[in-house]
Amino acid sequence: MREIKAADVSAAVARMCVSANTKLPDDVRRKFEEGLKNETTEAGKEIFRQLLENADLAFETKLPLCQDCGLAIFYVELGEDARVEGGVNAAITAGMVAGYKDGFLRKSSCDPMTRKNTGDNTPAIIHIDLVPGDRLKISYMAKGGGSENMSRVTMLAPSQGWEGIKKFVVQRVAEAGPNPCPPVILGIGIGGTFEYAPKIAKKALLRKLDDTHPDPKIAAMEAELLAEVNKLGIGPMGLGGSYTCLAVKIAMAPCHIASLPLAVNVQCHSARHEEVEF
Amino acid sequence: MAKYSLNTPLTDADIEKLRAGDVVLLSGIIYSGRDAAHKKLTDLLDAGKPLPFDLKGASIYYVGPSPAPPGRPIGAAGPTTSYRMDAYAPRLISLGLKASIGKGKRNDEVKKAMRDHKAVYFGATGGAGALLSKCITASKIIAFDELGPEAVREMTVKDFPLLVINDAFGGELYAKPNLPE
Numbered sequence: 001m002r003e004i005k006a007a008d009v010s011a012a013v014a015r016m017c018v019s020a021n022t023k024l025p026d027d028v029r030r031k032f033e034e035g036l037k038n039e040t041t042e043a044g045k046e047i048f049r050q051l052l053e054n055a056d057l058a059f060e061t062k063l064p065l066c067q068d069c070g071l072a073i074f075y076v077e078l079g080e081d082a083r084v085e086g087g088v089n090a091a092i093t094a095g096m097v098a099g100y101k102d103g104f105l106r107k108s109s110c111d112p113m114t115r116k117n118t119g120d121n122t123p124a125i126i127h128i129d130l131v132p133g134d135r136l137k138i139s140y141m142a143k144g145g146g147s148e149n150m151s152r153v154t155m156l157a158p159s160q161g162w163e164g165i166k167k168f169v170v171q172r173v174a175e176a177g178p179n180p181c182p183p184v185i186l187g188i189g190i191g192g193t194f195e196y197a198p199k200i201a202k203k204a205l206l207r208k209l210d211d212t213h214p215d216p217k218i219a220a221m222e223a224e225l226l227a228e229v230n231k232l233g234i235g236p237m238g239l240g241g242s243y244t245c246l247a248v249k250i251a252m253a254p255c256h257i258a259s260l261p262l263a264v265n266v267q268c269h270s271a272r273h274e275e276v277e278f
Numbered sequence: 279m280a281k282y283s284l285n286t287p288l289t290d291a292d293i294e295k296l297r298a299g300d301v302v303l304l305s306g307i308i309y310s311g312r313d314a315a316h317k318k319l320t321d322l323l324d325a326g327k328p329l330p331f332d333l334k335g336a337s338i339y340y341v342g343p344s345p346a347p348p349g350r351p352i353g354a355a356g357p358t359t360s361y362r363m364d365a366y367a368p369r370l371i372s373l374g375l376k377a378s379i380g381k382g383k384r385n386d387e388v389k390k391a392m393r394d395h396k397a398v399y400f401g402a403t404g405g406a407g408a409l410l411s412k413c414i415t416a417s418k419i420i421a422f423d424e425l426g427p428e429a430v431r432e433m434t435v436k437d438f439p440l441l442v443i444n445d446a447f448g449g450e451l452y453a454k455p456n457l458p459e
C-alpha cells in the first residue's frame with residue numbers, strides 16, 4: 001500500500017485552487033484569440049478583447065479571473081493500492097479552504113434555506129473513483145453559479161433520439177441567452193440514470209476545448225451540436241455573433257431500455273480547471 | 279450608437295438621452311447589492327425603516343466581489359446574473375433607482391418599471407472581474423456586513439465601462455436567438 005502524505009495533497013490542492021482561478025487555461029485563451037479574429041460582430045470582438053485583457057491582468061495581479069470563484073468541484077481517481085493518511089476527503093477539503101482563504105478567492109457556499117454563507121467555501125464537492133494501481137489524480141473545477149443555474153437534466157423518451165437531444169440542447173442555450181456569460185462550453189451527458197447523466201456531463205468539461213473525441217461518431221455529434229448552437233447568433237455576452245459556444249463535449253453511458261437521460265451542463269467562458277497527479 | 283461619460287447620481291435628463299447599445303463610462307458612487315441584500319432592503323422598506331443609502335438617482339451594481347487583497351480597494355468585481363433581482367427591482371425603481379448594472383436578461387415587469395419611472399439597465403462584461411476592478415477606486419461596506427460577499431458596499435468608480443442593455447423607451451440590445459419555427 002502506497003502512503004501519500006495528507007499535507008502534500010492539501011498543499012497541492014491549495015495551489016491548484018489559486019492557480020486555476022488566476023490563470024486562464026491555454027486552450028480557452030486560444031479560443032478567445034480565434035474569436036477576436038473571426039467573430040463577425042464588432043461587439044463580440046470587443047468582448048474577446050476584454051476577456052484577453054482580463055486574463056492578462058488576472059495573471060499579473062493574481063486577482064481572480066472572475067469574482068465568482070465557484071463551488072469547488074473535485075474529481076478524484078484514487079488507486080486501490082494507495083491511501084492518504086486521514087482520508088483523501090479531509091486532505092482535499094483542507095487544501096481547498098486554505099487556497100480560497102490565502103488566495104483571496106470568494107467563498108460562495110451557503111445554507112440553501114437560511115442563505116447563510118458557510119464562510120470557507122465548504123463543502124468541497126468531491127467525486128471519487130477507485131481505479132487500479134497506486135496513483136492519485138485530482139482534478140479541480142471552479143464552477144460559477146451563473147452558468148450552473150442555466151444547466152438542466154431531462155428524461156427523454158427513447159423515441160426522441162438524436163433529434164430530441166439536439167432540440168433540447170439548442171433550446172436550453174437559446175433560453176439561457178446572455179445569462180451564463182457566453183461564449184459557453186457545453187458538457188452533455190447522454191444516457192446513464194437521473195443522477196449519472198449530469199455527473200458525466202459536468203466531468204466532460206475537464207476535456208481540452210480543442211481535443212477531438214476518440215470515437216468518431218461522438219466527435220461528429222459534438223461538431224453537429226456546436227454548429228447548431230452557434231446558429232443561434234447569441235454571441236459573446238449575448239451581444240450577437242457567431243461565437244455563442246466554444247466547444248461541446250459529450251459523455252455517453254448505457255441507460256435503461258425505458259430511458260434516454262440527457263444532461264446539459266452549461267459552463268461559462270471562465271472555464272477554470274486544473275489537475276494534479278501523485 | 280453614442281458614447282457618454284456620466285456621473286452619479288443619475289438624473290432623468292441623463293436617462294432620457296440613453297438608448298440601447300450606447301456605451302456609458304460611469305463615474306461616482308454606486309452601490310453593490312445582490313440576492314440577499316435585495317431581500318434585506320425590501321424587508322427594511324416593508325418595515326418602514328430607512329435604507330442604508332438614498333435611492334434617488336442611485337445606481338445598484340449586482341456584484342459580490344472577491345476579497346480585497348492587501349493594497350487593493352477591492353478584489354475581482356464583475357457582474358452577477360440580473361434576473362435573480364427581478365423580483366425586487368421594480369419597487370426600487372419606483373422609489374428612485376435610476377440604474378441597475380448586471381448581466382443577462384430582465385423580465386417584463388422590470389422593463390415596464392424602467393419605462394414608467396425613467397431608469398436604465400446597464401450590462402457590464404461578465405467574467406471580466408479582474409479588469410472591471412481597475413475602475414473601482416474605493417469600496418466600503420455600508421450595510422449587512424454579515425452577508426460577506428453579499429454585503430452592501432459603497433463603491434467609487436471611475437469611467438466604469440457599461441453598455442445600455444435596456445433603455446427607458448423599451449429598447450433592448452440583446453440578440454434574439456434565431457430559433458427554427
Ligand code: SF4
Nearest residue numbers: 066144146181268405
Ligand atoms: S457565469 Fe462564469 S464568468 Fe460569468 S460571472 Fe459566473 S463564474 Fe463568472
